[in-house]
Amino acid sequence: MKTDYLIVGSGLSALVFGALMAKSGKKVQILEAHEYPGGFGHTFTLAKKYKFNAQLHYVWDCGEGYTVNRVLKHLGLDKEVTFERYSPDGFDHMRMPGYSLDIPSEPEKLIQRLSTLFPEHTNNIQRFISEVQKISQGLKILSPPIISTELFKHFGVALRTLMYLNSTLQDVFDKFKLPQAAQTLLALQWVDFLLPPNQLSFYAWVILFTGYQKGAFYPTKHFEHVINSLVKVITENNGEVLLNHEVTNFIVTEKTVNGVIATDKITHQSHEFTGDTIICNIDPKKAAQMIGMKKFSRTVRNKLDYDYSPSNYMAYCVVKDIDLRDYGFGKWNTFHIENHDLNQTFAQMYEKNDFSHPSFAITTPTLLTSEERDCPEDCQIIEFLTVANYNYFNNLQQRDKKAYRQKKDEIFESIIDIVEKYYIPNFRKHLVFKVTGSPTTNERFCWCPNGNSYGSNLTPKNMGIGRLNHQTSLNHFYFCNASSGYPGFAPTFWTGANLYQKLSGDMILAKG
Numbered sequence: 464m465k466t467d468y469l470i471v472g473s474g475l476s477a478l479v480f481g482a483l484m485a486k487s488g489k490k491v492q493i494l495e496a497h498e499y500p501g502g503f504g505h506t507f508t509l510a511k512k513y514k515f516n517a518q519l520h521y522v523w524d525c526g527e528g529y530t531v532n533r534v535l536k537h538l539g540l541d542k543e544v545t546f547e548r549y550s551p552d553g554f555d556h557m558r559m560p561g562y563s564l565d566i567p568s569e570p571e572k573l574i575q576r577l578s579t580l581f582p583e584h585t586n587n588i589q590r591f592i593s594e595v596q597k598i599s600q601g602l603k604i605l606s607p608p609i610i611s612t613e614l615f616k617h618f619g620v621a622l623r624t625l626m627y628l629n630s631t632l633q634d635v636f637d638k639f640k641l642p643q644a645a646q647t648l649l650a651l652q653w654v655d656f657l658l659p660p661n662q663l664s665f666y667a668w669v670i671l672f673t674g675y676q677k678g679a680f681y682p683t684k685h686f687e688h689v690i691n692s693l694v695k696v697i698t699e700n701n702g703e704v705l706l707n708h709e710v711t712n713f714i715v716t717e718k719t720v721n722g723v724i725a726t727d728k729i730t731h732q733s734h735e736f737t738g739d740t741i742i743c744n745i746d747p748k749k750a751a752q753m754i755g756m757k758k759f760s761r762t763v764r765n766k767l768d769y770d771y772s773p774s775n776y777m778a779y780c781v782v783k784d785i786d787l788r789d790y791g792f793g794k795w796n797t798f799h800i801e802n803h804d805l806n807q808t809f810a811q812m813y814e815k816n817d818f819s820h821p822s823f824a825i826t827t828p829t830l831l832t833s834e835e836r837d838c839p840e841d842c843q844i845i846e847f848l849t850v851a852n853y854n855y856f857n858n859l860q861q862r863d864k865k866a867y868r869q870k871k872d873e874i875f876e877s878i879i880d881i882v883e884k885y886y887i888p889n890f891r892k893h894l895v896f897k898v899t900g901s902p903t904t905n906e907r908f909c910w911c912p913n914g915n916s917y918g919s920n921l922t923p924k925n926m927g928i929g930r931l932n933h934q935t936s937l938n939h940f941y942f943c944n945a946s947s948g949y950p951g952f953a954p955t956f957w958t959g960a961n962l963y964q965k966l967s968g969d970m971i972l973a974k975g
C-alpha cells in the first residue's frame with residue numbers, strides 16, 4: 464500500500480499530525496534518526512532503573528476543552544492520557560535572596576502578592592497584570608483562523624495587542640515602570656524561553672505565562688506514555704514509525720518533493736522512501752539547505768532566515784533516602800537567581816560562560832504524579848536547567864574533551880553549592896546518580912542545529928508577521944515543527960493538529 468504521508472522526524476508535532484492522519488484512514492510512515500521517538504520529548508533510561516525525559520517539564524492547555532484535550536479526545540486517548548495539575552496556588556516558585564514569590568493561577572492573587580512585596584508600586588503592578596490579561600485575550604483573537612465577528616467585537620483589544628508586535632518583555636516592564644526586583648520575579652521562568660526580558664518577545668511571554676496560569680500540568684504516567692500512546696495510534700492504524708533512520712537527502716524534481724533517502728543506522732544501508740505528501744518535522748532551515756535554498760520562493764526564503772534559540776545545560780539527578788517535599792519541593796517548579804538583574808545574569812552565563820552566580824530552574828518529576836514511578840521506591844528525581852552557549856561548548860568538545868567535561872562539572876558544582884546553601888543542605892550526601900547534558904548533547908540526541916532549544920529564537924522579529932508556517936512553496940511538501948508553528952508541548956500539539964486540519968478539512972481545534 465502506498466504511503467499517503469511520509470513524515471521526516473518523530474517530534475511531537477509530527478506524532479500528533481501522524482496520529483490524526485492515521486486515525487482518519489491515511490497510510491502514515493515516520494522516519495526518525497534517533498533510537499527513541501519524541502524528539503525533545505523523548506524519554507531515556509539510564510543505569511537500567513532511572514527514567515528521564517530529555518527536555519519536557521510542565522505543560523499547559525491540557526484542561527477540558529483546551530488544545531491537547533481536544534486532540535486526545537479525537538484520537539480516543541483522553542481517558543488513557545491524563546494529566547496532574549500543578550498547585551494553582553503557586554505553580555512556579557520564584558526565589559532570589561531577599562524575595563520569594565509563588566505565582567498563583569488567579570491574577571488578583573498575583574497582584575496581592577506583588578503589592579505586599581512592593582507596596583509603593585501597587586498601581587503599576589495592577590495595570591501591568593491587567594494589561595497582560597488583555598493582551599492574552601487579544602492574541603487569541605488574532606491567532607489563525609481569525610473570526611471576523613470576534614475581531615469586530617473585540618476590535619479595541621486586538622488593536623492594543625498589535626501595538627506590542629515589536630516589544631520585548633523589557634519594553635513592557637519599562638512602560639509600566641515596574642521595580643527591578645518585581646521584573647525579575649515575574650520573568651524568572653526565563654528558562655522556559657532561554658531568553659532574558661531584554662530579548663524575549665512580549666507575545667511569547669504572555670502566551671506562556673497566562674497559559675500556565677490557566678493550568679500547569681504534568682502527565683499522570685509521565686511524558687513517555689504520551690509519546691508511546693501517539694505512536695500506538697499510528698501503528699494500530701496501519702502506520703509505521705521507523706526508528707534509527709536518518710534522512711540524508713530529499714528526492715526533488717523541479718518544484719516537487721517526492722520522497723527522501725534515509726540511512727538505516729543499524730545496517731548502514733541507504734533506502735529511498737516515497738509518499739504522496741512529505742511532511743518535514745526536522746528543522747525547516749536545515750531541510751531547506753538539504754533541498755537547496757534556491758528551490759524555495761523568495762517569501763519562504765525570507766521566513767527561513769531566522770536565528771536559532773540559545774541552547775541549554777541540563778543536570779539529571781537521582782537522590783536517595785530523602786524526601787524532597789521536606790525541603791520545599793512539591794507540585795511546582797522552583798526558579799532561582801542570585802542577583803536582581805536577570806538581563807545581566809543571562810549575559811554573564813550565555814556570553815561570558817561565567818556560571819559563578821547562575822540562575823536556573825529546579826524540577827522534581829517524581830513529586831508530580833504518584834501513579835507510575837520513574838525511579839526505585841527509595842529514590843527521587845531532581846533536574847536542573849539553565850542556558851549554555853553552543854559555540855563555546857562545541858569548541859571545547861572539539862578541542863579538549865577533558866576541558867569540556869570540566870566545564871560541565873563546574874556548572875554542576877556551582878548550581879549544587881546554591882542548592883545546598885538555600886534548599887537542601889546535605890544534597891551531595893544523597894546524590895546517587897547524575898548525568899549532565901550540554902548544547903552538543905542536545906544536538907547529538909535531539910538532532911537540533913546548534914543545539915537550539917526552542918527552534919527559531921523567541922524574539923519579536925521571529926514572533927511577528929514574518930513567522931514561518933507550514934507552507935514551503937514546493938509541491939507536496941509541508942513544514943510541521945516548532946519553528947513553523949510554535950514551540951512547547953501544547954503549541955506543537957496545535958502545530959500538528961493545525962496542519963491536519965488544513966490538509967484534511969476536518970476541523971478539530973476550537974478557537975480560543
Ligand SMILES: Cc1cc2nc3c(=O)[nH]c(=O)nc-3n(C[C@H](O)[C@H](O)[C@H](O)COP(=O)(O)OP(=O)(O)OC[C@H]3O[C@@H](n4cnc5c(N)ncnc54)[C@H](O)[C@@H]3O)c2cc1C
Pocket residue numbers: 471472473474475476477494495496497500501502503504518519520521522523708709710711744745746775848908909910911915916917943944945946949950951952953955
Ligand atoms: C531544555 C528544554 C526544555 C523544554 N521544556 C519544555 C516544557 O517544560 N514544556 C513545554 O511545553 N515545552 C518544553 N520544551 C519545548 C518542547 O520540548 C519542543 O518545543 C517540542 O518538543 C518540539 O517538537 P517538534 O515537533 O518541533 O520536534 P522536535 O522535538 O524538534 O523533533 C524533531 C525530530 O526530528 C528528528 N530528526 C532530525 N533530523 C533528522 C533526520 N535527518 N532524519 C530523521 N529524523 C531527524 C529528531 O531526532 C527529532 O526526533 C523544552 C525544550 C527544551 C530544549
